[in-house]
Amino acid sequence: MTGVLETAAGAVPRVATAPTWRDRIGGWRVRWGIRRDAYRVDPGLYAVGDPGPDSPVLVTANYKLTFDVVRSDLAGRDAWLLVLDTRGINVWCAAGKRTFSTDELVRWIDGIGLSQVVAHRRVVLPQLGATGVAAHVVRERTGFRVLWGPVRSADLPAFLDAGMKATPEMREVTFPAYDRLVLTPVEVLGTASYGWWVLLALFAISGLGPWVFSLGAVWHRGFAAVSVFIAATLAGGLVAPMLLPWLPGRAFSVKGAVSGLLVGIPVLALWDRPLDAATVAAVLLGLSALSSFVAMNFTGSTPYTSPSGVEREMRRSMPWQALAAAASVALWIGSAWIGKGGV
Amino acid sequence: MKGYRYLPDVATLTLDREKCTGCGLCATVCPHRIFVVEDGRARILDLDACMECGACALNCAWDAIEVHAGVGCASAIIGSWLRGGAAPSGGDRC
Numbered sequence: 001m002t003g004v005l006e007t008a009a010g011a012v013p014r015v016a017t018a019p020t021w022r023d024r025i026g027g028w029r030v031r032w033g034i035r036r037d038a039y040r041v042d043p044g045l046y047a048v049g050d051p052g053p054d055s056p057v058l059v060t061a062n063y064k065l066t067f068d069v070v071r072s073d074l075a076g077r078d079a080w081l082l083v084l085d086t087r088g089i090n091v092w093c094a095a096g097k098r099t100f101s102t103d104e105l106v107r108w109i110d111g112i113g114l115s116q117v118v119a120h121r122r123v124v125l126p127q128l129g130a131t132g133v134a135a136h137v138v139r140e141r142t143g144f145r146v147l148w149g150p151v152r153s154a155d156l157p158a159f160l161d162a163g164m165k166a167t168p169e170m171r172e173v174t175f176p177a178y179d180r181l182v183l184t185p186v187e188v189l190g191t192a193s194y195g196w197w198v199l200l201a202l203f204a205i206s207g208l209g210p211w212v213f214s215l216g217a218v219w220h221r222g223f224a225a226v227s228v229f230i231a232a233t234l235a236g237g238l239v240a241p242m243l244l245p246w247l248p249g250r251a252f253s254v255k256g257a258v259s260g261l262l263v264g265i266p267v268l269a270l271w272d273r274p275l276d277a278a279t280v281a282a283v284l285l286g287l288s289a290l291s292s293f294v295a296m297n298f299t300g301s302t303p304y305t306s307p308s309g310v311e312r313e314m315r316r317s318m319p320w321q322a323l324a325a326a327a328s329v330a331l332w333i334g335s336a337w338i339g340k341g342g343v
Numbered sequence: 344m345k346g347y348r349y350l351p352d353v354a355t356l357t358l359d360r361e362k363c364t365g366c367g368l369c370a371t372v373c374p375h376r377i378f379v380v381e382d383g384r385a386r387i388l389d390l391d392a393c394m395e396c397g398a399c400a401l402n403c404a405w406d407a408i409e410v411h412a413g414v415g416c417a418s419a420i421i422g423s424w425l426r427g428g429a430a431p432s433g434g435d436r437c
Contacts, residue, residue, distance in 0.1 A: 093414075095398075096396070096413070096414050127371075127372060127374065127398075128374060128398075130372035130398035130399075130401065130402055131396045131397050131398045131401065131412070132401070133401070133402075134401045134402055134404075135368065135402055136402070136404040148371050148372055151374060168376065171371070171373075171374070171376065172344070172345075172374065172375065172376050173344060173374040173375065174344070174345065175344065175346075175347060190418075244347070245346045245347065250348055250349055250350050250351075251350065252417075296417045297416075297417045297418050299415055299416055299417050300414065300415070300416025300417060300418055300419060301416075302347075302415075303344070303374065303394070304344045304347050304349055304375065304392075304394050304415075305349050305394060305415030305416075306349065306350075306353065306354055306393060306394045306395040306415045307395055307411070307412075307413035307414060307415045307416075307420065308353045308354060308355055308395060308411065309349050309350040309353045309354070309415060310415045310416065310417055310420055311420055312350060312353050313350060314417055314420060314421075
């Protein structure tokens with residue numbers, strides 16, 4: 001905050017447009033999923049620069065990462081920023097959850113007395129907010145006309161300079177490599193919710209063998225199994241998202257199974273030889289099954305998968321994932337009887 | 344979307360051209376540019392590119408568009424199965 005601006009509807013805080021090192025660290029932290037739910041700003045009206053009654057009103061969400069990007073993109077401009085209470089969730093997801101919604105927008109337009117602050121009757125919304133906001137209903141209830149802004153806030157300056165007109169490019173979502181990359185830490189770390197139980201189970205089954213149960217095998221074979229688990233998590237949560245446009249198949253489960261096999265080859269190459277067939281099969285089946293499952297969960301991070309499509313892919317692929325995982329476990333236990341136990 | 348295609352023949356989107364007035368809002372809000380307005384009415388250009396976000400249907404003042412909207416997210420769908428079939432709305436992680 002850099003002071004306050006007095007308006008007909010009361011004092012409005014003015015925000016800086018240059019992010020501080022604390023903002024940058026905060027942004028990095030939430031990308032790693034650390035206290036991501038609590039990264040919020042207070043909802044309400046903010047001033048960017050020195051706005052007046054004719055300045056545009058831009059609406060956004062109260063996820064601080066979103067708020068920081070939008071105010072940075074507005075550097076050097078005068079505008080009003082109306083921040084809705086989306087419980088710290090970004091615009092698109094909040095629109096899907098109906099917290100970035102018609103009711104919420106109407107509530108704030110009325111609540112802060114926006115019609116006293118500005119002389120015009122227009123609010124600019126991010127296009128992806130259309131999933132939660134019905135423009136015609138907002139107009140009926142408040143008199144304010146909703147103008148659909150660009151998908152990306154980086155296009156706001158060009159949109160405003162063009163007299164609030166968006167080019168076709170500004171209206172289409174994209175999913176470049178950088179956008180995929182920044183989403184992967186949360187995806188990989190997300191497997192921790194069940195990962196600890198899987199690790200425990202892997203150590204337990206790795207102890208089984210002709211020796212009945214051996215703590216030495218728990219240690220030796222257990223770590224080998226755990227390295228496969230970690231490799232699978234990275235294959236599905238990092239490699240598959242990064243290679244998304246080039247992996248074969250449209251279903252994420254297929255892409256993930258392929259990336260699991262790709263990662264499995266160097267993993268096996270690092271192990272001591274000779275490797276018996278049961279061990280090789282156990283590693284490749286387990287890796288591709290888990291990688292397939294993790295990659296399937298990346299559907300929620302992409303901007304192009306439909307719920308009907310994801311449900312269809314899940315119903316088709318989950319039986320195969322379960323079958324491959326079960327076969328992998330059976331082969332892994334069986335491999336303890338063959339040769340020297342695989343490691 | 345450039346460079347990406349998801350499963351075909353599965354989107355639930357329908358457009359009733361009788362009700363359509365050609366206002367073009369569906370074409371404006373669609374993040375995958377699947378609508379075009381021709382001869383005063385909207386037309387679906389690319390149904391398989393629909394991600395069922397529901398923006399078009401919500402912003403159609405004439406109820407000409409229907410779609411089973413939701414989030415295309417596997418963990419949200421697993422969550423809804425575990426809760427006994429409630430519509431997926433995005434889990435805690437989304």
